Amino acid sequence: MSRSVSRRLVAVATAVGLVALSACGSGFEDSSDSGSAQADGQTGEVRVLVNVTTNLTKEFWREVVKPFEDAHPGVTVKIEPGTPSVKEALPRLLAAGDAPDVVETLNADKTLAPQMLDLSDQPWVKDTPLVDEAEVDGKTYSVGVGVQAQNLVFYNKDAFAKAGISKAPTTLDEFEAALGKVKDAGYLPLRTAGGGWATGTQFAELADATVFSRNPDWYADVLAKKTTPGQSYLPILERYKSWIDKGYLDKNALGLDEKTAPAHFFQGKSAMYVMGSWFVATADAGKPSFPVGVFAAPPATGDSASAPMGVSVAMPYMVTKNTGKKELAVELVKYLTTDKAAIQKQLRQDGNFRKGVADGLSPLGAEVQALLEAAPKQVPHPEGLGSVRLPAGFNTELNKQVQSLYTGKSPADVAAGIDSWTASH
Amino acid sequence: MKALKLGFMGVVAVLMLVPMYLLVVNAFKAQQDILTNPFSLSPDLLTTEYLVMALSNPDFDIVKGYAVTILFVVLVNALSILLACPVSYVISRRARRPYRLLLLLFVAGTFIPSQVLLIPVVYTLKFLGLMNSIPGFVLFETALTLPFSVFLYSGYISTIPRSLDEAATIDGAGVHRTFWSVIFPLMRPVVATMVILNTFSVWNDFANPQILLGPSSGLYTITTGIYAAVGQYSTDYTVVFPTLLLAAAPPLIAFVLLQRYIIGGLSTGAVKG
Amino acid sequence: MTRNLLSVRTGPAAGAGPVRRPGRTFPSRRGIATRARLATASMVLPALALFVVMIVIPVGLSVYLSLTDWDGYSADPGFVGLGNYFRLFRVSEVLTAAVTTLIIAGAGTVLLNALGLGFAMLVHRKSRLNSTFRAVLFYPHVLSALVVGFLWSALLGTTGVVNTFVTEAGGEVLPFLSDPTWARTTLIGVIVWFGFGVNLVLYIAGLQTVPQDLVEAAQIDGASRWQTFRHLTLPSLAPVVTVNIVLSLVTLLKTYDIVVSLTGGGPAGSTQTAAYLILSDSFGNSALGFGSAQSVVLMVVTGLLALTVSRLRAGADEAVAK
Incomplete structure (x- = not known):
């Protein structure tokens, strides 16, 4: 490299440095500007x-x-x-x-x-x-703006008809029987997905019907250490695991994105989809080829009519x-x-819903609102709400733990995992 | 034997290139066609509709992403040369203990994963008032280039005969002049290597701009822009493939054109252990 | 190694020394010393200052924060001593991430270097075909890891391009990203696809320094290819091998971008790496103290591994220097 080239290089480098410095000045002003509080706050x-x-x-x-x-x-x-x-x-x-x-x-x-x-x-x-x-x-x-109902099971009415199910299940045993029947009719009974939340959320939406039926003050009791989430979930975890083994749930579900999973359901490949009330909007927009029905997630003891509904604040x-x-x-x-x-x-x-603001609901939305209003009690879910609330990150952990049922962990280990996480947070 | 080798190389080349082929052809197809006919090149499947949509995505202005990324690459490279070269010169020309320790300090920096620094740097930059600003980001990225640059440069300079410096000094040149006008020009191969390496690392960096350039900065690089544009639609392949193609095409074209210099430049300086 | 090359290059430049300025008055000895010291300082201090502010201080801050339970934004961090470090061993997520990171670093280093050196042997001679082939092996590195991860996840996901193809043809879904073992394997595979071109280039550069006359002489003497490689090529490549191993190791231990875009850490957290967990714990879970403790451990482990490898390879390196 000749000296003149090198000198030019240095000159260019210096020029660039100066640009950097001037950028430095303006950038700094920008940030201090946006940080300063505007007293009137009106514009x-x-x-x-x-x-x-x-x-x-x-x-x-x-x-x-x-x-x-x-x-x-x-x-x-x-x-x-x-x-x-x-x-x-x-x-x-x-x-x-x-x-x-x-x-x-x-x-x-x-x-x-x-x-x-x-x-x-x-x-x-x-x-x-x-x-x-x-x-x-x-x-x-x-x-918040409204209320979301959480513990819902959306289903393909055609699939239920084909499987000979005339009445939506109201107990967990009936639900399990329905899973078997739609499987025999050629459907994947329950669609779930991997990713950061869907697996755990769907599990909790199913399980909480049972957990809340047994104990409406469950969150308070967990916080008071009278019970642990893992032990409360264990019976449902065992059922869930058996569903994976029987093919009621797709063993490869974790490779599916939570955004793609609804499309699978709308294409008529799976019979049921557990999700909160926002799925009404997804279903209305997804234009499924079959009529969609909905029922409340059924509890293991008692029936749907007596089970509290998990709810959360919408927006x-x-x-x-x-x-x-x-x-x-x-x-x-x-x-x-x-x-x-x-x-x-x-x-x-x-x-989602709000008392006194009912117009504009789709038929499916109206069904969900009826379920919400029929529930004997509303329990904030998941993770709880306000002061009655599990440690932050519980949902993420629950999601991972439920996913590990697919990757070979036993329900007892998963329950223990959930409890050890809760104890250390 | 020769045929065997050629055949093997052919198979490997295909394996390497298939993903790129899929990226290119599927950027021009509808979702259903991507899934059912991923390999097809049939003209009636192809449309530029999705590419145009990706180009006009209001949330990810790809041209702006490029401009910002290129600006960062240029600033970091220039600043890195300005800072790392002189210090390496001093280190390699002084045998005294403080300078050996200085080298050790810099070299120790090469073993620090940048993600480890990222979180505390947020607070350092915040303290300096440089968080979410171009200078803050550029200074941090430049600092990350220093350890390896100093390591490489000082090793290289020590192979340049001292008699050159001495001649310059006798001629009355100061240290700065001796360095910039005599030694620096001789460092061209190793500086080129470092520029290539730094360009790659700044260009491809994701975690640092994602965290150090927050939404209030209004800035995004190619990688953070892609993350925002693709991350939310990861299974809508009519968004994924065209956006990825737009991001991948320019560096690929540049690489094809400059490949001799890039690969050559990487090897020249890099063998200097 | 470039020493002989360099001396050729320095030749003409040496002649073109700086212009002599006649009639210049010389300042006092002391003045010269002070000015020289100032000049030296002005060369060292800017880089040192930046290094200290952006690297040394943050490392110190990390160590300090690791002793606290800070969430990242509340007023004052509570001091918890070594609590976060003890917790590292009790949180299964951290242990899984440590195992995943070590598997990636171990298997990845072996594969990157085996493929890098193997292909370097195959294509190090200068020819048009070889240089095209090199470019084909290197090109993924030009794309960012993030792009590469998104691309492969679109190809290998459960409803991705490959699986749709397979299922349409009547096959079973291949759990590339949905089974922990498969997902880790896929991740390593993509990392290797993305990165071995760099090792290849470094090895090719190293091979240029192997004395070809000796290689030819050995072959004339009837040495087999393997013998030549084992006793001649490999020993003289020793420093390049060391550099490659250390470089791969350090890079792989901080694997992050590709995890974000390829697997998002799943399934069931099985592909979360240390770096991934650090960034998600620190801010995502508002556990800055705990994240910092992980950072400090990762930093120490990286340093120790790199030093150990360099030490182990020191013998081989010195043999070449002689």
């Missing part, structure tokens, strides 16, 4: 961290906040999808000092509450669903404590959880 950008799913696309979220932006000139609502999920993104953003102003999807727990704005003094929060159950130490941090919102846009963020959450049009839009998109 500018509000960042909302949302859960993006097959039902809840980014376009959907933009539509939901559009009327709010129109009503507040100078305000933009920035929709930020949590990657890979809100649950994983939020702690990272809090740690990085890059927290959004509003967080969707998560309910406050003891760890998150200190980072969130206390909304107890806002008068409108009193009328939102499950608001008392969601309190942490007597204070309201998260406010809970929190405002972060250190937001620079406090008033605007609170205003936005108020709009999202109390404006009738906004509520309807959100409920319909994800198949």
Whole structure:
């Protein structure tokens, strides 16, 4: 390399360095700018961290906040999808000092509450669903739009007819018999999937009918160490394992993505799909080739009519404590959880419910609402809610533990695994 | 024997290239056709519809992703050369103990997995006010290149005769001038190797930009953009294949064009143990 | 090894020394010493400062955080002593991840080097065909690991391209990513497909330094190919082998991107690597202290393994130097 070339190289490198420095200056200003609290909080950008799913696309979220932006000139609502999920993104953003102003999807727990704005003094929060159950130490941090029914089994009516099942099962034994019959009729009885949550969620939705029937205060008792989750789940884990062995569940299910699994069901390959009420919206959009029915997950003792229904808050919102846009963020959450049009839009998109806001339900949605209203009791699920809540990460762990039934672990080992995790967290 | 070798190489080449073939042809097919006829090249299955859709994805502007990634590659390489070369020169020209320790310190850095640093670095950058900013990210990425660069450079410089420095010094050149105008030009092969290595590592980095450049920075690289675009639709292959193809094509084309220099450049400097 | 090459190159540059400036006044001896020291400092300090701020301090911070139960954002971390380290051995997830990481690092290092060296022997001679073949073996490395993982998961997933093909043809679904053993094997396979080109290039570069006249002489003397390789080629490659092994080991111990995009850590957490668990525990589970303890252990293990390999190989390396 000749000297002139090298000199030119150095010159280029220096120039690039200068660009870097100037970029440095502007970047720094940017970050300090967005970090500074705006006292009036009336204009500018509000960042909302949302859960993006097959039902809840980014376009959907933009539509939901559009009327709010129109009503507040100078305000933009920035929709930020949590990657890979809100649950994983939020702690990272809090740690990085890059927290959004509003967080969707998560309910406050003891760890998150200190980072969130206390909304107890806002008068409108009193009328939102499950608001008392969601309190942490007597204070309201998260406010929801509706209620999700969790313990539901969706089924292919054609498959049931073909298998000669005339009445939806109401006990776990009837359910198991139905699994056998639809298998004989040529269907995969139960569709499940691998991935980060579906396996465990479906298991809990089935198992909790039994667990809650036996003990409606189960979460409180687990927290008080009167019982352990693994031991409570063990009988259902044993049944579940036998279903895998009998081919009622696909032994290769773990390779299937939770987003593909519904498509399998809609194609008519499997007879039943355990999922929460948001599956109503998935089913309505998925255009299955057969009529879809739904029944409440049946308990092992007693029958469906006596089993409490697991419920969760649909689209809970929190405002972060250190937001620079406090008033605007609170205003936005108020709009999202109390404006009738906004509520309807959100409920319909994800198949959820709220007392007094019933219009726009699909026939399947109406069936689910009937099941929800018929349930003798509603128990917040999964993981619990507010102060009555299992350690954070329990669902993820349950998911892994249930998956390990597919990979050769025995139900007793899985139960022990769940308990040892719970004990060490 | 020769035919056997050729046959074997042919089979291996096919194995290596099949995934790329599948990526390319399936970027032009509908979901059902991808699943039922993955290998088919039949013209009536092919459409550019999905590629156009991927190109106009509002959440992942691929051109912006490229611009940002290229900017990072250039800045990190330039800064890395500016910082690592002089220090390596000093280290390899001084026999005294502090400098030997300095080399040891840098070399120890090569054994630290970057993910281990990532979490505490979030707090370091936050303290410096550089979190979610280009300078913060570039400085960290540059720091990650230092250990191996210093190791390679100082080894290389020690093979350059000292008489060159001495001649320059007698001529009245200061240390800086001696280094940049006499020694640095001779380091071209090893610097080229390091530039190639650093380009790969910055280009392909995922964990660091994912965490250090949060949503408020408004920045994404090719990898973090892909993760956001593909991660949520991992089984909609009409999104997956076209997006991956758009991400893979430019570096592949560059590689095909520059392969002699890239492979050659990697080997020249790298053998220097 | 490039020493002789280099001396050829340095020839002309040596002649083109800096321009002499006549009439320059020389400063005092002390002035020279101070200026030289300043100049040296200005060459060392920027790099050192960056290294300290971005690497040394974070490592220290990691060690400190590993002794706390910090969640990552609350006001003050509670000191828990070595509690997090004891917990490492009780959490089965951590143990599984450790096993997975060691399997990947072990099997991966062997395969990367065996294939790298094997193909290097096959194609190290200069020819058009060989250089094309090299490019074909190397190209996956140009794609990022993330892209490669997504690509293979689209190909090998339960409803992926290959399995749909297989089931349409009447076969059973192959559990590439849904059975723990298969998934780990697939992961290692993809890592090797992605990375052995780099080892190949390094080995080819090493082979250029094996004295060809000796090889030819040995063959004339009737030595078999294997004997030539075993007693001549391999010993003179020793330093390159060491570099390759250490490099593969260090890289594989921090496997992360490909896990994210290929398996997401599943099924049942069987493909979670140490790096994957560290990043998901630290922020995802708001367990920064526990994640930091894992970090510190990974760092120590990586350092120790790399040092051990270098030590073990020191004998072979020195034999070449002589």
